[in-house]
Amino acid sequence: MSEAVEHSEKHRGAFSSRKVFILAAIGSAVGLGNIWRFPYVAYENGGGAFILPYLIALLTAGLPFLLLDYGLGHRYRGSAPLSFRRAARASEGLGWWQVGICFVIAVYYAAVIAWAARYAFFSFDKAWGDDPEGFLFGSYLQAGDPGISLDFVSGVTVPLVLVWVTVLALMALGVQKGIGVASTIFIPILFAAFIALVVVALTLDGASAGLDALFTPDWSALGETSVWIAAYGQIFFSLSVGFGIMITYASYVGRRSDMTGSGLVVGFANSGFELLAGIGVFAALGFMATASGVGVDEVATDGLGLAFIAFPAIINEAPAGALIGVLFFGSLVVAGVTSLVSVIEVVISAVRDKFEMSRVGASMAVGVPAALISITLLGTTTGVYVLDIIDHFINRFGILVVAVASMLALVWVFRKTSLLREHLNRDGSVQVGRWWELLIGVFAPAALTFILVNEFIDNIQEPYEGYPTWMLATLGWGLAAAVLVLGFVAARLPWRESTFLGDPEIQARQDERSS
Amino acid sequence: MSTSAVVMMLIAMLVLWGGLGVAIWNINRYQGEEPESVHRDL
Numbered sequence: 001m002s003e004a005v006e007h008s009e010k011h012r013g014a015f016s017s018r019k020v021f022i023l024a025a026i027g028s029a030v031g032l033g034n035i036w037r038f039p040y041v042a043y044e045n046g047g048g049a050f051i052l053p054y055l056i057a058l059l060t061a062g063l064p065f066l067l068l069d070y071g072l073g074h075r076y077r078g079s080a081p082l083s084f085r086r087a088a089r090a091s092e093g094l095g096w097w098q099v100g101i102c103f104v105i106a107v108y109y110a111a112v113i114a115w116a117a118r119y120a121f122f123s124f125d126k127a128w129g130d131d132p133e134g135f136l137f138g139s140y141l142q143a144g145d146p147g148i149s150l151d152f153v154s155g156v157t158v159p160l161v162l163v164w165v166t167v168l169a170l171m172a173l174g175v176q177k178g179i180g181v182a183s184t185i186f187i188p189i190l191f192a193a194f195i196a197l198v199v200v201a202l203t204l205d206g207a208s209a210g211l212d213a214l215f216t217p218d219w220s221a222l223g224e225t226s227v228w229i230a231a232y233g234q235i236f237f238s239l240s241v242g243f244g245i246m247i248t249y250a251s252y253v254g255r256r257s258d259m260t261g262s263g264l265v266v267g268f269a270n271s272g273f274e275l276l277a278g279i280g281v282f283a284a285l286g287f288m289a290t291a292s293g294v295g296v297d298e299v300a301t302d303g304l305g306l307a308f309i310a311f312p313a314i315i316n317e318a319p320a321g322a323l324i325g326v327l328f329f330g331s332l333v334v335a336g337v338t339s340l341v342s343v344i345e346v347v348i349s350a351v352r353d354k355f356e357m358s359r360v361g362a363s364m365a366v367g368v369p370a371a372l373i374s375i376t377l378l379g380t381t382t383g384v385y386v387l388d389i390i391d392h393f394i395n396r397f398g399i400l401v402v403a404v405a406s407m408l409a410l411v412w413v414f415r416k417t418s419l420l421r422e423h424l425n426r427d428g429s430v431q432v433g434r435w436w437e438l439l440i441g442v443f444a445p446a447a448l449t450f451i452l453v454n455e456f457i458d459n460i461q462e463p464y465e466g467y468p469t470w471m472l473a474t475l476g477w478g479l480a481a482a483v484l485v486l487g488f489v490a491a492r493l494p495w496r497e498s499t500f501l502g503d504p505e506i507q508a509r510q511d512e513r514s515s
Numbered sequence: 516m517s518t519s520a521v522v523m524m525l526i527a528m529l530v531l532w533g534g535l536g537v538a539i540w541n542i543n544r545y546q547g548e549e550p551e552s553v554h555r556d557l
Binding site: 018022047048049051055208211212214215216217258261262264265267268269271272274275279429430 | 521531535539
């Protein structure tokens with residue numbers, strides 16, 4: 001291997017094995033959305049019948065897109081900006097756009113983990129009493145009117161600081177010793193804890209009513225466009241594809257690794273966990289409905305409402321309430337931390353590559369500002385509104401837009417798919433055919449564009465949740481536009497002379513021939 | 516639970532968890548090449 005490439009590889013760090021990479025990728029993909037979004041999306045969109053569009057979305061968009069990210073990162077062996085830069089000079093801005101999005105996500109994602117960590121402790125004495133909703137917004141978050149205040153809430157700020165200290169310590173330890181070791185420990189714990197939660201939930205009275213509501217198929221739903229949109233949206237958002245994470249992680253795997261086989265494991269592990277979450281969540285909701293003497297439809301919910309209002313209510317009533325609380329909120333924390341680590345690594349890796357910084361230096365240069373912004377914006381009485389707006393807009397008009405733009409650019413502008421297909425097939429246990437190029441060039445972008453256009457129209461017609469216009473304009477539309485602009489500005493900054501900007505694979509092959 | 520719900524639950528388990536099992540079996544029989552040494556993260 002040439003000196004420049006070898007220097008770059010050694011300097012960047014790597015996972016010690018394919019198994020560690022797979023665990024880290026699963027840790028990234030399995031996040032809060034798997035636990036609190038999938039069950040309700042499935043329930044609302046045809047119940048048992050949803051498995052059909054969900055599986056089709058996984059096979060026609062999720063896995064193909066995952067392999068595109070893997071191919072790009074593995075072939076060009078760099079962070080998102082460096083991989084794009086090595087693929088085609090003009091595409092570097094796409095990588096920095098993804099980096100900007102990851103920075104924004106990290107800032108608010110940490111807050112939800114902090115809430116979940118606090119709620120794990122609240123579970124012991126059921127601190128929320130008989131009114132979990134009033135407790136969440138009143139006693140705990142002390143939510144005032146929408147806006148931006150600097151009235152800090154210690155119950156949020158303290159765990160938020162601890163989350164950031166933990167994450168920055170992991171990041172400073174590096175790719176293998178930090179991310180790799182954490183994934184090897186946390187992912188088995190996450191699966192074990194959630195399986196235990198499911199077992200406990202299934203023993204509750206009324207669990208079968210919840211499962212009945214979740215799995216009873218409504219075949220007529222398959223004729224509705226919204227159900228297919230929901231399936232593609234769920235797969236896309238839960239797989240961590242399209243915004244740099246899988247590109248970055250794939251760059252840390254051995255050069256002759258089986259990326260297609262690894263992709264299948266990660267994709268099915270992510271979806272398998274979602275199914276597990278669906279069973280656990282709806283068994284618990286069935287218990288709550290039975291205990292309250294109402295239908296499951298009256299208690300079914302998702303997101304923050306499910307985690308911080310419905311589950312506390314379940315914990316109040318269930319025989320092993322504290323155990324359910326610790327397992328549920330503990331799972332949220334572990335799933336959240338392993339995802340947050342992957343999100344912030346996209347930024348750290350990019351900064352390291354561009355400025356040739358040390359691991360610790362880059363971790364602090366990225367992590368400390370992110371933590372300070374996070375604590376300032378999210379640790380206050382208005383944090384919940386800030387989180388809600390940023391999350392809503394950056395997912396739709398950040399991740400979704402950059403994913404479609406990157407896919408179309410790689411396929412139609414820079415024409416890299418044949419090369420990446422060849423690369424994936426060279427050491428892949430599953431061969432990728434020409435159909436893959438068709439899926440990522442036409443089908444997947446068309447499906448995602450359809451979702452995007454629908455979201456755009458909805459958000460223009462009705463301002464999100466009735467928030468003040470200035471908040472939506474700055475934290476919503478403005479922030480989504482800012483990361484795009486800043487991304488392409490960052491791409492104008494020069495690389496260090498020592499950074500190898502050619503195709504590392506070609507260089508490596510030349511070296512192999514000459515040695 | 517209704518019969519249709521049980522059937523759909525079993526199908527979902529078979530497809531997703533079975534798919535995971537097959538995927539793990541597949542990579543286990545195909546070792547590929549592991550890195551010769553763990554790169555230092557400088």
